[in-house]
Amino acid sequence: MGLELIQIIEEGQEQARAIDQLLRKASFRTNVACDGPTGIQDIRRLKPALVMLDLLPPGMSGKEICARLRTDPQTKSMGIIVMSAMTSEDHRVAALEAGADDVIAKPYAGRELVARVKAVLRRIAAAAPMGDEGMADDLVLEETQYVVSFRGLRAILSTAEWMILTRLARAAGKVVPREELRAALWGEDGLSHDRALDQAIMSLNGKLAGDMNGRHPIAGIPGSGYRLMRQAPSLRLSA
Structure with a gap:
């Protein structure tokens, strides 16, 4: 872990910069978009391992982005973490039901954010099919x-x-x-x-x-x- 590309979709420039720096310090590669439509274009172009997604980016809601990613065969297995200042149970459940793998409350601790990213990536890797057809006995x-x-x-x-x-x-x-x-x-x-x-x-x-x-x-x-x-x-x- 550490070679993966993380797509950040976050309207606030200071927030986006802070997340970008945290992930780069943890040896991830990053790409930042400040609105939903641009983020979707970046995802289709770059095919990141995971998306860090604000719940309410301009142009397209976080839940709509989740739904699009989960219905597209090219992105349906991609990791998604929603970041939201709205931390009620209803909002968390709505994000998870839309397809998010995890929800992080704002403000967040840097170490926790990185740990959650790594945890989601581990789950994705563990769930990936590991076919053995054509493999060697040795x-x-x-x-x-x-x-x-x-x-x-x-x-x-x-x-x-x-x-x-x-x-x-x-x-x-x-x-x-x-x-x-x-x-x-x-x-x-x-x-x-x-x-x-x-x-x-x-x-x-x-x-x-x-x-x-x-x-x-x-x-x-x-x-x-x-x-x-x-x-x-x-x-x-x-x-």
Whole structure:
């Protein structure tokens, strides 16, 4: 956790700046919109992991934004946290019924806000399907600890290494395009991350190679992407 993009929709510039700084300090990437329609456009363009949403932004209510996100197949699983100064039970229930994952009362404590963001992201990750079709019997990932057991080796991975390896493992034996791996780690932010991706792959290969006589378990395919090499008979992933 910490590579995710958070979309903030908040009318008050000081409030938006404060939330932005809190989340960036916690190693999240952020994007800010000051009204509902702009926020919806940003969400469709950037596909954030989670939306921090004021209950009454200009142009579109928070409940309407929640409803739109939950009925769109592209955003229905996206995390949503509503921030509201109206803290009555009716308002909280209305926000949750509209599709919010959590409701934070204003004013809020910075540590609590970040903790709630992380909690919602953990729930989303835990609920995500982890299909094992095509996985290898010699690979076991311990998702809660970012620990991998691979062909007799056990290694602790960074967040980026973990995300790369889970993508490659789900397509074991097949090439995963560089663009897909970059998007999984950094989103569509328009920046070049090729060197960082190559360094992460190099680090992963160093941790997973073990006694493979210099052969790397992750192979680079020039002009295309990377592939986790299969080992007979097949591959299985469990968390």
